[in-house]
Amino acid sequence: MITHDDLGNLRAIVGEQYASTGESVLNLHSHDESYHTPVLPDVVLWPHSTGEVSRIARYAFERKIPVTCWGVGSSLEGNPIPVSHGIVIDFQEMQRILAVRPEDFQVDVEAGVVYKELNKTLSRQGLFFPPDPGAAATIGGMIGNNASGIRTVKYGATKDHIMRLVVVLPGGDVIKIGNRARKSSSGYDLIHLFVGCEGTLGIITEATLRLVGLPANFMAIRVTFPEIKNATDTVFQVMSSGFSPAAMELMDSNVISVLNCDRNLAMQEQPTLLMEFNGFSEEGLRAEMDYIEEICTENGSIFTDKGIGQMERDRLWEMRHLTFESIKRQHPGLLPLIVDIAVPLSRYSDMVTFIKQEVGDLLAYVFGHAGDGNIHVIIMDAPADNRRWARVEEANQRIVEKALAFEGTCTGEHGVGIGKRRFLADEHGESLALMKRIKTLIDPEGLLNPGKLFL
Ligand SMILES: Cc1cc2nc3c(=O)[nH]c(=O)nc-3n(C[C@H](O)[C@H](O)[C@H](O)COP(=O)(O)OP(=O)(O)OC[C@H]3O[C@@H](n4cnc5c(N)ncnc54)[C@H](O)[C@@H]3O)c2cc1C
Numbered sequence: 001m002i003t004h005d006d007l008g009n010l011r012a013i014v015g016e017q018y019a020s021t022g023e024s025v026l027n028l029h030s031h032d033e034s035y036h037t038p039v040l041p042d043v044v045l046w047p048h049s050t051g052e053v054s055r056i057a058r059y060a061f062e063r064k065i066p067v068t069c070w071g072v073g074s075s076l077e078g079n080p081i082p083v084s085h086g087i088v089i090d091f092q093e094m095q096r097i098l099a100v101r102p103e104d105f106q107v108d109v110e111a112g113v114v115y116k117e118l119n120k121t122l123s124r125q126g127l128f129f130p131p132d133p134g135a136a137a138t139i140g141g142m143i144g145n146n147a148s149g150i151r152t153v154k155y156g157a158t159k160d161h162i163m164r165l166v167v168v169l170p171g172g173d174v175i176k177i178g179n180r181a182r183k184s185s186s187g188y189d190l191i192h193l194f195v196g197c198e199g200t201l202g203i204i205t206e207a208t209l210r211l212v213g214l215p216a217n218f219m220a221i222r223v224t225f226p227e228i229k230n231a232t233d234t235v236f237q238v239m240s241s242g243f244s245p246a247a248m249e250l251m252d253s254n255v256i257s258v259l260n261c262d263r264n265l266a267m268q269e270q271p272t273l274l275m276e277f278n279g280f281s282e283e284g285l286r287a288e289m290d291y292i293e294e295i296c297t298e299n300g301s302i303f304t305d306k307g308i309g310q311m312e313r314d315r316l317w318e319m320r321h322l323t324f325e326s327i328k329r330q331h332p333g334l335l336p337l338i339v340d341i342a343v344p345l346s347r348y349s350d351m352v353t354f355i356k357q358e359v360g361d362l363l364a365y366v367f368g369h370a371g372d373g374n375i376h377v378i379i380m381d382a383p384a385d386n387r388r389w390a391r392v393e394e395a396n397q398r399i400v401e402k403a404l405a406f407e408g409t410c411t412g413e414h415g416v417g418i419g420k421r422r423f424l425a426d427e428h429g430e431s432l433a434l435m436k437r438i439k440t441l442i443d444p445e446g447l448l449n450p451g452k453l454f455l
Contacts, residue, residue, distance in 0.1 A: 002042040002086065006063060010045060010087070013055045018046040018093065029070055029080075029088045033135075035335040035383050036078030036418050041068065041088040048093045050166055050174055050205040057203060058172030060087055060447060067170075068449045069199040071112070071141025074133075076338045077417025079145060079198050083451035089203065091140050097121060098206065104180060105211045106163060111140030111204050127211040130155035133413070134324075140204050145415035146196030150247040150320075153371030154278070155212060157413065159195045164208035167194055169201075170443045180208065193438070198415050199449040201442045215246070215278035218313035219285040223296045224303040228252055228271040228356060228366075232349040234299045235273065235370040238292060239345055247276040248371035249320055252356070255327075255365045259319055262326035267319065268303055273370065274320055282308055324378065327365050331380040334363070337392050337419075339377035341403035342412030348373050354402050358395050374412035401426070416453045424453070 002010075011019045020026075021043050031038035042065075047053045060067045066086030073080050082088050091112030098108040102125045109118060114136050119128045131142060132149035141147070143165070148157035155161075164178035177190045194202050225231040231250055238245065250273055251259075257269040275292065279285045285308050293304060307316060328336065343351045348370065355366055355377055368375040377399065381392045400410045400423050410416075410423035424432055436454055439446075 002065060006059075006065065007043060009059060010043060010056065013052055013059065014045050014047050018048070020044050029073065029082070029090065032073045032075040032078060032080055032417075034076050034078050034417070034419065035337060036081055039081055039083050040085065041082040042085050044070075044088045044090055046090050046093040050168065053089065053168045053203055053205050054172045054174050056087065056089060056172075057168050057170060061171040061445065064445060064447065066447050066450050067203070069111075069140060069144065069203055071138030071144070072114070072136055074135035074137050074141065075145060075417060076340070076414045077411070077419040079415050079417035079452060080141070080449075081418065083418070086447075091138060094205065100125060100127075102127060105213075106180060106208055107211060108164075108206065108208050109139050110206055111138065111143075113139045115139060115142060122211060123214060126214050128214055129161060129209050129211055131158045131161060134321075139207055139209070143195050143204050143207060144197070144199050145413070148369070148372070148374075148413045150249060150369060152369060152374075152413075153248055154244055154246045159192055161210040162191050162195055162207055163210050164206075165191060165194055165204055166206035167202035167204055169203075170445065170447055174205075175202075178208065182210075196415065198417065198452050200439060200453055201448065203448070216280045217278070217282065217285060217308070218246075218310050219277045219279065219289050219306070219308045220313040220316040221275050221289060221292055221296075221304065221306040222316050223273045223275075223293075223301045224268045225271045225273070225296075225299065225301055227300075228352055229349055230300045231271040231273050232352045232370070234296055234301075235348055236345055237295050237299065238275070239371060241291075241295065243277070243288065243292065245275050245371050246278045247274070247317075248369070249274045250352070250366075250368055250370035250375075251320070251323075252366040255323060255367045258327050258330050258365065259323065262330050263319070265319060270302070274317065276313060276317065323365075323367065327378050327380065331363065333382070334380040335383055337379045337381070337396055338414065339379070339396055339399050340374070340411050340414040341400055341408055342372060342374040343403050343406040343408030345373045347406040347408070348375075351375060351403060351406060351408070355399055358398055358402075362392060362395060364395075369412075372412065373408070418452065421453060421455045424455075 066084040068082040094110040094112040133147040363380045
């Protein structure tokens with residue numbers, strides 16, 4: 001428990017108005033976007049620099065106070081919930097873009113930068129940071145969860161775009177990891193130890209991100225199928241035919257019907273694939289479109305809407321944005337359990353078929369980043385109703401077990417947080433013990449984001 005003296009000392013580090021114990025502030029930092037039980041921190045701090053973060057970490061280490069990092073709290077597995085109370089470090093005051101280096105396709109940023117804002121700035125130089133998790137996430141939060149999104153199928157996840165990190169370790173030491181070279185064989189790959197660690201090993205204060213050039217032209221195509229297997233078989237065939245979609249999303253008929261209802265649309269309420277391709281010439285994109293359409297027709301497609309150019313891409317993709325919000329809005333009073341498995345592409349159809357059978361009697365929405373073999377199932381229900389929620393948990397358990405049996409993962413992009421801890425032993429076997437040893441080595445007191453990743 002934080003004492004009056006602790007509060008005074010922490011306020012002295014960040015400045016009086018950058019530390020709060022106000023009820024509404026603590027509430028805001030007690031929950032993410034998941035159903036997991038909120039827990040209040042003792043204090044929220046908004047540091048301005050790596051130096052201040054280091055002093056906070058040193059103080060917390062001396063006083064054995066837990067520290068949990070906070071981006072905007074948009075996680076879906078309880079990742080930033082301060083389950084042991086203590087200090088929450090919010091990075092809102094560290095939102096500077098430190099240097100754009102277009103000649104090297106790099107940008108240096110502070111951890112609190114929101115990636116959508118970053119991409120607005122970068123677009124003026126014809127560049128962008130591709131991982132796109134949808135929500136208004138921060139770079140620190142994206143690194144914490146190794147977030148990915150609709151463009152990962154072409155450009156990779158957050159981990160593929162991190163070149164350098166400034167990390168504050170438990171105890172306050174500051175280390176710089178990585179370099180500006182496009183490749184390196186130099187020593188252990190510490191960058192990827194910290195990416196995806198959910199703030200359990202270190203506090204990221206700055207990062208150098210690898211950027212890519214904005215595409216010159218776009219083609220998008222939305223295709224409806226009679227059964228979900230027609231759509232999932234198409235995913236495998238498009239990917240294995242050597243095409244490189246910039247995005248490829250699957251939506252089951254329940255998702256289409258909730259979008260119709262929530263946004264007053266009139267789409268056919270059947271399984272749907274939404275794809276985007278980037279290229280240079282309209283001619284090249286048109287040829288690609290013809291091939292893709294042919295594959296869809298061979299798989300029994302019943303309706304196609306398509307177009308070339310940015311406006312057409314935006315028109316076709318409009319319906320996919322804010323899917324999660326539409327689902328939540330249509331079920332007031334219920335909370336979401338979000339399944340986030342990923343499997344090898346060759347098992348994608350089998351996995352989706354299994355999921356559809358498994359969630360038969362539940363209020364479930366199946367969609368996801370199909371080109372990555374990533375599937376989300378949002379199951380809406382009432383956690384307070386023990387009998388119903390046990391059924392929801394059972395479906396989650398069986399779906400994850402199946403994904404692991406297919407040599408996939410219990411979490412494609414949302415991280416482990418609280419919700420996926422029980423699956424790590426099955427997924428990682430003996431290497432889980434090494435992960436725990438690494439945690440103990442770097443954070444012997446277990447002060448950084450306690451209660452996450454491991455049971
Ligand atoms: C509508 C919606 C759609 C989403 N879609 C996707 C999606 O498509 N793909 C996807 O990957 N995710 C998705 N998410 C989940 C979420 O947006 C991402 O995981 C995002 O990266 C979290 O960023 P954040 O800034 O909110 O971080 P937070 O939720 O605040 O924190 C995330 C984790 O990182 C840690 N952390 C935060 N900052 C730091 C730091 N500076 N140093 C060390 N650790 C830190 C936190 O302690 C926590 O463990 C979605 C969420 C919502 C609500």
